[in-house]
Amino acid sequence: MINKFRTSFLAAPYAVWVLICTILPLLYILGYALTNDAGSFTISNLTAIAEPVHLKSLWLSIKVAFVTTIICLIIAYPVALILHNLKITNKGFIVFLFILPMWMNFMLRILAWQIILSNNGILNSILSAIGLPTIHILYTKAAVTLGMVYDFLPYMILPIYNALSKINDQIVEAAADLGANWLTTFTKITIPLSKDGIISGIIMVFVPALSSFVVSNLLGGGKVLLIGNVIEQEFTLARNWNLGSGLSIILMIFVLVSMSIMNKVDDSENGGMLV
């Protein structure tokens, strides 16, 4: 017999770890958020989000994250579907080719986008070579969104692909046998059954996009201020750890709220399907 009581103590080091490296840091950030630099209690670091400059960057973050998620979904779903329907033996290899770019340092790939998008860069060289007008996209919101779509796309493709792989092909065939056309089968069978993948894809793209500051720094050239950039600046340049912590707590709440909304959508649909 396994001595369950004694075996469960294998988690003891981890329990200590959780207290020190998960719970305690959160208490620290909360502590900084709720005090001023003299150490007395205040909620002004939290209410600071209502200042126009902070509100503007939060709103911009939400917009950019939202657009990024939608674009990723639009690009990724067909990719996942095509990959799933590929009738070749070494499908795993093709799927790998979509993952491989993630193994190249993220910073270098963003640098490459700087080079591609710059005013006398590759994109514009190609555009003028084929006689089209050049575009000035670097250091704009469009460039930041493009960088994020690029960075997060695999996180949308993989969960949807996995969800599609779990669908029983017989259900799709049965729908066809019963006279459903391609579109009906797709909207009534394929999409609902891949909903889990879509939702985890949305979460995996939206949350990091909401809090990112690196892409906006490098492709936005300091002109696109997301809430992540504001927080980073409070910690590194302004050295106002209290305000930085306060805004981090607000960001955390936003992430948690958006995730629980997504999970709710997920739950209700599952419940509906079981009935």
Added chain:
Amino acid sequence: MTKIKKGTSYFYLGLVFLFLYAPILVLIVLSFNDSMSRTVWGGFTFKWYLNLTSNDNIMNALGTTIRITLASSILATVLGTSAAIGIHYMKKRHAAIMLGATNIPLLNADIVTGISLMLLFTRFTPLGEFSVVLAHIAFSVPYVIFNVLPRLQSLSEACFEAAMDLGATPTYAFFKVVWPEIFPGVLSGFLMALTMSLDDFTITYFTKGAGVNTLSTMLYTQLRKGIQPELYALSTILFLLAFVLLLVINFKGKGRDNRKEAVAK
């Protein structure tokens, strides 16, 4: 699928491939560019590859990256595997609390995790390589736990008990019965921890302190001041290494599914 639809499918896949690989192509081309400029082609050269090993800056950052990545992913795997086994045998209520806490680093934005750990570390330890390793363990342990737990849950307890009945010691029974079953989960957890740690910027940035640089943080500073072309050479080498590794894993077959699970999680 009809012929035309097949054609458009391949065309679409090709476009997305182009999108994903365009920046990598640019870096590879630049690694052979004799000109210091990013946009002017100055002829073909191997000099950045030859200069690479004598560039102390880059070699130091590479060494730091490898040390931090290996140390944190190995420690996270040990801690996480033992935690997963412990949690599996806990009372339901206690297990639920532990899993809730394990979810926190996954749900939190990187920037918040990084900052909160920095606030803690600055109190107790000087920031440096050690604090970065701790921080990397913090964000990678959950991936190990969530890769090992499902394996434990699908494990049949009867086998373990049968081994004990036949006279095996618990340790012997563990390594002969449990370990082979959970090993794929441990491996994919380890590989995920490795991948995440290798590519992390945000959490390293906040917990590293002055003077310590991983490849990511070094690049971040260089991207503003102008990048050393040797880095293009290094990135090309790393990319080719990853590609070869992928081919080996893919055609060996066995490890394939684990890797896929690891990256897809």
